[in-house]
Amino acid sequence: MIVSLSDILKTAEAEQIAVGAFNTPNLESLFAIIKGAEELNKPVIIMHAQVHEEMGLCKLFDMAPLMVFMADRASVPVCVHLDHGTDLGYLNRALELGFSSVMYDGSELTLEQNLANTAIAVKMAGRYGASVEAEIGSMGAREAGEGGGESIYTDPQTAKTFVEKTGVDALACAFGTAHGIYLETPKLDFERLEKIHELIDVPIVMHGGSGVSREDYLKVIERGVRKINYYTYMAKAGGTAVQNLPDKTFFHDIAVCAEKAMREDVKNAIKTFSKL
Numbered sequence: 637m638i639v640s641l642s643d644i645l646k647t648a649e650a651e652q653i654a655v656g657a658f659n660t661p662n663l664e665s666l667f668a669i670i671k672g673a674e675e676l677n678k679p680v681i682i683m684h685a686q687v688h689e690e691m692g693l694c695k696l697f698d699m700a701p702l703m704v705f706m707a708d709r710a711s712v713p714v715c716v717h718l719d720h721g722t723d724l725g726y727l728n729r730a731l732e733l734g735f736s737s738v739m740y741d742g743s744e745l746t747l748e749q750n751l752a753n754t755a756i757a758v759k760m761a762g763r764y765g766a767s768v769e770a771e772i773g774s775m776g777a778r779e780a781g782e783g784g785g786e787s788i789y790t791d792p793q794t795a796k797t798f799v800e801k802t803g804v805d806a807l808a809c810a811f812g813t814a815h816g817i818y819l820e821t822p823k824l825d826f827e828r829l830e831k832i833h834e835l836i837d838v839p840i841v842m843h844g845g846s847g848v849s850r851e852d853y854l855k856v857i858e859r860g861v862r863k864i865n866y867y868t869y870m871a872k873a874g875g876t877a878v879q880n881l882p883d884k885t886f887f888h889d890i891a892v893c894a895e896k897a898m899r900e901d902v903k904n905a906i907k908t909f910s911k912l
Contacts, residue, residue, distance in 0.1 A: 655864070660682050674712055682717065683865070696729060696730060736749060740757035773811075776855055807836060807841060808838060846870070853909065
């Protein structure tokens, strides 16, 4: 069943939990996420990241019909979300293809440009009954393997102004996480997160959610995080399982092995985010 980001996060707010948001750059990851959520009977967010196309992974026109089809037939609520859309034309294509939510990422622009473009994205999505996530601050490199670039932490007062002027449904904030594999233990700024939560009236999104400790997950959820983006360590789980596969002769065996491992990793993440 396809739902909007707003709807799925309202449930998360009522239950004081977070919903896992997982990238689906191929069929195996899509199956792993949907099946994992169904096995736990929990809502989930599936995402296509614009930047993944630059990495040679599936394009929007390839994955969108599969994502929408799988979400529609799922036995749990599923939000079909565009992750890190950096131009408005790309957002519009995702909406035309049936996405129920889009993220406009103007974090590399000036604040004024980010505000203006995000407001346009909100109006655009409204015509489709879809939700909009935006970003203030920066987690460094987007979905870019190991490490990440320099982070620019979100200013709480700027976040408040941004939400009020744009009407977004969720806000991604930078408070110490980073995309990719952590080279050292992340140090999260919980005080900054608490202040943002006090000032804004929409759910907070945590990007770079893979690799964070269970203790820190629970702390950020207590402080208003309702959507946690998770991909790198799911993909790593699939890769590790394939490395340990005794016979790698046939690709179908590799695909099945990776999907099962990713599914278990997804389930573990969902359990943590749901405080199970």
